[in-house]
Amino acid sequence: MTAEIIDGRALARRVVEQVKAEMASLPRLPGLAVILAGDDPASHVYVNSKIKRARDVGFNAEVKMLPAGVSEEEVLAQVAAFNERDDIDGILVQLPLPPQVNTLRVMAAVDPMKDVDGLHALNAGRLLQGNDALIPCTPLGCLKIIKSIVPDLTGSHAVVIGSSNIVGKPMASLLLEERATVTTTHIHTRDTQFICRGADILVSAVGKPGLVRGSWIKPRAIVIDVGINRITRPDGTTRLVGDVEFDEAREVAGALTPVPGGVGPMTIACLMENTLKAARMRIEVQRVAQAA
DSSP: OEEEEOOHHHHHHHHHHHHHHHHTSSOOEEEEEEEEEESSSSHHHHHHHHHHHHHHOOOOOEEEEEEEOOEEEEHHHHHHHHHHHHTTEEEEEEESSTTSSSSSHHHHHOOGGGGGOHHHHHHHEEEHOOOOOOOHHHHHHHHHHHHHOOSOOTEEEEEEEEOOOHHHHHHHHHHTTOOOOOEOOTTTOOOOOHHHOOSSEEEEEEEOOOOGGGGSSSSTOOOOOOOEEEEETTTTTTTEEBOOOHHHHHTTTTTOOOSSSSSHHHHHHHHHHHHHHHHHHHHHHHHHHHHH
């Protein structure tokens, strides 16, 4: 048996086309602002991809570059400036931030209605309670991928490796909302391999290349690899790999996301979807305020 290799790029195109179609009903174009602090090469690549996609969709998109030595107060001031602008519907603060900047404080400063990364405590709480929220883009993209294979997750056993605020915790919440039974593992979990072997759906988001071996995977399981790790070949060149040992996994799993080309494109597509959703919510609030 060889796993179905899930084409994240094709799924992402469908999401983006839906966003474009729904934009026609808006009285104005959505606006997206990205704050990029520091000189992390990967962050620059990710931000360029997000801004390019946003402009391709038709959004008004801009990026504010801040130096690596930026103070926390300067980052907060930029967040406040974007919060005040009526033409900005979505604010994304690219992570990681420089070490002198408190990430939680910055996330808390973003207007929850503009929090298109879904990391504000208010959106996190709404997600946990099963209420409508702006959902973190990567877990949302993962869920869309999973449901493209199995639309009804009722009763499935899902295992999420990793418990971060960005992926692990919201991923578990989304799967619970889909009526799956969810186990979350982390660095202190004992017998992670054994737990994973019982998973109908396995999501790995820890950033450790080759962590998940073929022997960890239940036959015909859906395996979602969120990890993005750059490793060096013997000749000095580099390549991207995930958390899952791909060649081993494809011989066992039923469906498997590649790295690159799996979760990454869906993350950006869901950012577009979240920005559209934020614009729609803000336009409605403005309409009600003007009518009052």
